[in-house]
Amino acid sequence: MPRAPLPIGTWGAISTWVVQTDDKGQAVKHKSQARFRDHDGRLRPVSAYGTTKTAAERALLKKLQDRAKTNQSGELTAMHKINHLLDLWEKRFEGLVADGKRSPTSLVTYRRALKNYIRPAVGELRIGEASTPRIDTVLSKIKTNAGAPTAKTCRAIISGAMKLAVRYGATSVNPVREVDAIEAKPKNPPRSLTTEEVTLLRKSLAADDRAVQADLPDLVTFMLGTGVRIGEALATVWSEVNLEAGTVEITYTIARIPGELLRKTTKSRAGERVLSLPRWAVAMLRTRHAAGIRLDDPIFADALGGFRDPSNTRRSLRTALSPVGSTARRNLGQSLQTLRRKVCLTRKQVAEALGWPQTKIELIETGRIKVDQQLVADLVKTYNINLEDSPTLQAEIEAAAQPAESDKLAWIRSHALRKTTATALDEAGHTARQIADQLGQAKVSITQDVYLGRRAANPAAAEALEQAFDDPDLL
Structure with a gap:
């Protein structure tokens, strides 16, 4: 009966002999060798050298163990550098962006994290050296130096890359799986503008020459009346507005990627929606329409009539939301x-x-x-x-x-407008699902946890409890 073959990734007996002596006949160099069954099933001799028999055998064992980790499948082995793995992961993500399955702005964010944090920290390591303790230490340092949000992004990238390594057979487990979740400080509870604050904000913008020149009063009105994101507002063209029906169709958003201003589909399919407009928003749009428009023009155009850069608009809005003081x-x-x-x-x-x-x-x-x-x-x-x-x-x-009166508005950021719209709908009795549909969000939980401002008191709750327990015997 023939001898059973060596399993793939294992080796046979190690032989060691002297290959060099000095003038006195003393051994100064030893060679150790064993046959290794490679990933393709073939037996190949593997050798290592040392000044002593023990050193040569130790060097050979290390070489054999490393070779066992390099059980190659596809384009990756455990001996490849993580930079090579990250290149493959980035290329795959680029393909998802090209297929419309991922956002190009996400690719920009991930590339920034790769360049600034991940590659400098782990890029020169071998895939087989990416242990859980080592990755945990790297992510902890990133959290300390750059903050929890950046560390979470880096964790997601490294985890995705190591999943790819597992699929290619370069490693058997994803070391990021056991890394502790990255926790950030609790976010401030959602806060929306009160009716008085909305009035003060609109008056402040109307009295601010720079805000008027940047076309911010009408933009803020549109955002309050729809709950759309800034990019969605800037991407809306006149052909998507129906003034007779009082509706606007939201299907695109504007994103800035290096060297290009991109009009792309909304963040998710839930972002594609038709919204009914309040009368005061329709009145604002009618006034702008009367000044003369073209159907393919954006509602809120730049000085040349094209789409506005959302980054510049956010900067102008941040300045305007810090109103002129006393x-x-x-x-x-x-x-x-x-x-x-x-x-x-x-x-x-x-x-x-x-x-x-x-x-x-x-x-x-x-x-x-x-x-x-x-x-x-x-x-x-x-x-x-x-x-x-x-x-x-x-x-x-x-x-x-x-x-100063303007200090009342100092806390406002652009996203507060979106939260204000959501909270107004909540107070009017709309369900969380209806509000999520208005905002273009797929998950109701995000709407409830992040966008609905909480009122300090709920008189209706007290009334309901009074009716439920209005019994003298309970007092």
Whole structure:
């Protein structure tokens, strides 16, 4: 009966002999060899060398064990670098984007994470070296340095790549599977604008020349009246509006990818919807329509009549949602702007020196955010000015620090408009499913947890309990 063949990925007996001696006949080099049954079923000799018999055998065992991990299937082995695995994963994701199954903006986000965090941290490791403890350590560092959201993105990418490695046979398990879930600080509860805040916001935008020039008052009105995302609002063209029926069809969104402004289908199939418009939104659209339009023009076009960049629009909206403050605040901003220009510094240079966002300098100089003594002291220090030696500037700061009506809107971000629409529908008695359909969301749970603002008190609940327990014997 013939001998059973070696299983694939195993080896036979190890032989070791002397291959080199010195002038005195002492062995100085040994060779160890064994036959290895490769992934294709063939037996091949594998050799290693060492200065001693033990060293040669140890080197051969390491070589045989590594070769066993490289049980090749397709394009990957355990000995390939993770960078190679990531290249394959990225190529597959590109194919999903081309097929319309994934968003090109997701690809941009993932490429950024790959370049900035994942490849520098694990790219030069071998696939077989990607252990759970090592991946856990890498993700913990990313969370510490870049934040939980970035770490979650990196975890998803690495997990997807290692799943690919499992499918190709380069590893038997996904090491990311046992890594602890990345937890972030609890998000602030959903907050929507009150009726008074909506009125104040619209008045503030209408009185702000820069906001009017950026066409923000009507854009905010449209977003409040529909609950659409900024990209969806900017992608809507006049042919999708029916003023007679008072409806608008949402089918596309605008996304910015490197070197291109892309009008693409909505985030999900749930995003394709027809929305009924409130009368005040229809009135706004009628006014714009009367000024002259073309059916293929966007409702909210840029200066050249084309689609607006959502990133630039968000920036303008962030500035507008930090409304112009009091006269004292604006006067202080002008004084600080004059001091900066005297020392010939740009906003960008000042922001880099302080480690601030550039927009923060702009908001201070336009009187759009509340300041205090310490903030201004840090700012003017870059202009070689000691605040204690400038009583006039200190007086301006004291006046600017007084509360202003616009401070009531300082918390608002663009997504608050969407939450305001959702909460208004909730208070009107619409179901969570109806609100999710309005917002273009597939999961009702996201609508309930993230978009519906919670009221502090519910009078109807008290009334219902009174009726349920209106029994003197229970008191």
